[in-house]
Amino acid sequence: MVSRVIPVDPFDLVVFGGTGDLARRKILPALFRRFQAGQMGESSRVIGAARSDMDAEAYRGFVRAAIEEFDPQAASDSAALEEFLGRLSYVALDAKGTAGWDKLAGEVSAGRIRAFYFSVGPGLFGDLAQRLHDYGMADHDSRIVVEKPFGRDLASARALNRGLAQHFQEHQIYRIDHYLGKETVQNLMAVRFGNMLFEPLWNSQYVDHIQITVAESVGVGGRGDYYDRAGAMRDMMQNHLMQLLCLIAMEPPAKFDPDAVRDEKLKVIRALDPVAPDNVVRGQYQAEGDKPDYCTQVENPDSRTESFVALKAHISNWRWAGTPFYLRTGKRLKDRASEIAVVFKEAPHSIFGAGAGRHRNILTIKLQPNEGIELGVTIKEPGPGGMRLIDVPLDMTFAEALGPDSADFPDAYERLIMDVIRGNQTLFMRGDEVEAAWAWTDPIIEGWEERGEAPQPYASGSAGPDDSLMLMHRDGRRWREIKP
Structure with missing residues (x-):
């Protein structure tokens, strides 16, 4: 194909x-x-x-x-x-x-x-x-x-918007986030709104929680000067992960139209609750083998900038009330992998008894490096000996499901640049959306700066700081293993 x-x-x-x-x-x-x-x-x-x-x-x-x-x-x-x-x-x-x-x-x-x-x-x-x-x-x-970065806080984002608006109207301004150009990210809307199978279950009644992970195995590299001024919260959480959160949580737009889609994304951001200090974990990678630590790479021995951040967010609306969203991103982690996992609740009653174990369906949208969608389902383990249940994946990796020519699909920048030429703003951020994202992010950053908190050290090649694991464990949940 x-x-x-x-x-x-x-x-x-x-x-x-x-x-x-x-x-x-x-x-x-x-x-x-x-x-x-x-x-x-x-x-x-x-x-x-x-x-x-x-x-x-x-x-x-x-x-x-x-x-x-x-x-x-x-x-x-x-x-x-x-x-x-x-x-x-x-x-x-x-x-x-x-x-x-x-x-x-x-x-x-x-x-x-x-x-x-x-x-x-x-x-x-x-x-x-x-x-x-x-x-x-x-x-x-x-x-x-x-x-990006479109500002470093709400005040600077507003100033940038005002400056551009002096000479260009909003429909002429394309704020690009290459994550939104990925084939799988766009498939989020196709999966949700094109399949009756999922949309009736896409709410707090059936979804236990949602995990969004953007993990990088590399360090800051040659971006040390910029990164040390930005950090993971400004560089990744406020834009890339925020956009993924919006797409996974938004209401169905009336039509697949740029402003209709962005209106619904904006509603999600405005419905986000403030994040309590104990629901945020920051980290900074340490030296491991021949790999230098963060402070050495950015040439700032006293840096308190985070290379990792994880947080738990809640959306106060009818669809998602009570359902936690766990977001994490970081550098020098175990593997390079980005995914969204929709973890459904367990069946309210098991007819198979306690010996069958605990099982739940997980819909995983894989963003990189291998784009695809996987649905975990529970089946009987083959063979005699009673009703033993196991979880198996229904896997649709694009390269396998769509054939070798799927590698010829346009990458994110190809698609987004052509959308600019066509005048299609669906996959681009609107000015009010950017400002709303900063309005939610700024208090989180200001909070840890006021408290004078230093990021927690974590080993290069690990899953991040130990407290990020506790962010889930204390709720009786676990992060999914980072793997390509």
Whole structure:
């Protein structure tokens, strides 16, 4: 099975920060794959823009090297790569000054879709928006894409929203979270609202609890300076995990429409209870073997920034009252794995007696590294000797269920960039949604800062701090084992 390619209208895409790490690793290879798939018409173009002093030919060499490094299989199609590189140009400019902006204004075409990808730090968002306006590029056919972090607290997020709103309307602003572009994340809505099997059970009457895990086996790497200012709560919990929580908990929208979907997500965030201090655990990884500890990697021996956070949340509405949501994310954990587990309650009465043990159904949505959906069901263990029950998985790993061509499905950045060109904001965060998420997150961060709490140490390659296990154990529950 191969994905059906839907052509998009001709466009100019300007990538600010076009020589940066995100452009090199993700954006440019994603655009090339969409070109190979036939979604970039003959007149569509990509324009890199950055401070680096280079000409268009040098930029094409930079892009070629990036694609060869990060997607060598796609780069092996040399004819397609040469044709794609022919669509590229480059403008050296100063985001805070005037140099290069006249040239950029002459490069982009009027009367067609013009998208501007802000692959830069949020401190430059306002400057870029202002100059796009000043040089006549902020018209009704224009749209901007902004990367996280969208602020570091409620006040800064509001300031960023106000700055962008001076020159762009909300329907022109695409706040990108690549997690929402994953095939399995989108399948959450298909599973919930496309199957009568699940939706009647999707509530506190039948669901015991829900676990959301985003575990990384790597450390902070070369992001130490940024990460030590952000931490796991700002970097992952406030956006990625919050979005997963919204999708798993939201009410059915009236239709699959951008604002209808985002309205329901916003309701979830606004229904979240404040989190008590004893329902939050922070951790910081320690040295293990040849792997350095967190403080060494960020070059800050006194750092009190968390590389791990786990918490228990409650949603005060009719659907979820009394059902806990356990969320955790961290670096240098046992394995790289992201999943959502919907743990259903046990049957109210077992006809098989105490010897049959305790059993419950678990629906697991696997996000990475192997995307798929698994439903655990209870069956009789084969063989003689009485009614012995065991739990077995009904597994739909995409690569197995949909065939080898499923690997050709667009990745998150491919899908989201094409959604920008189409003008589809369903998988992008709205301004009020971002602000509501910060309004819930800020008191948690302020609380541990006021208490002067240091993060708990945990061994690299473990499941996190011991207290994160107790967060579940004291409720008579267990975290699912972290595994790919």
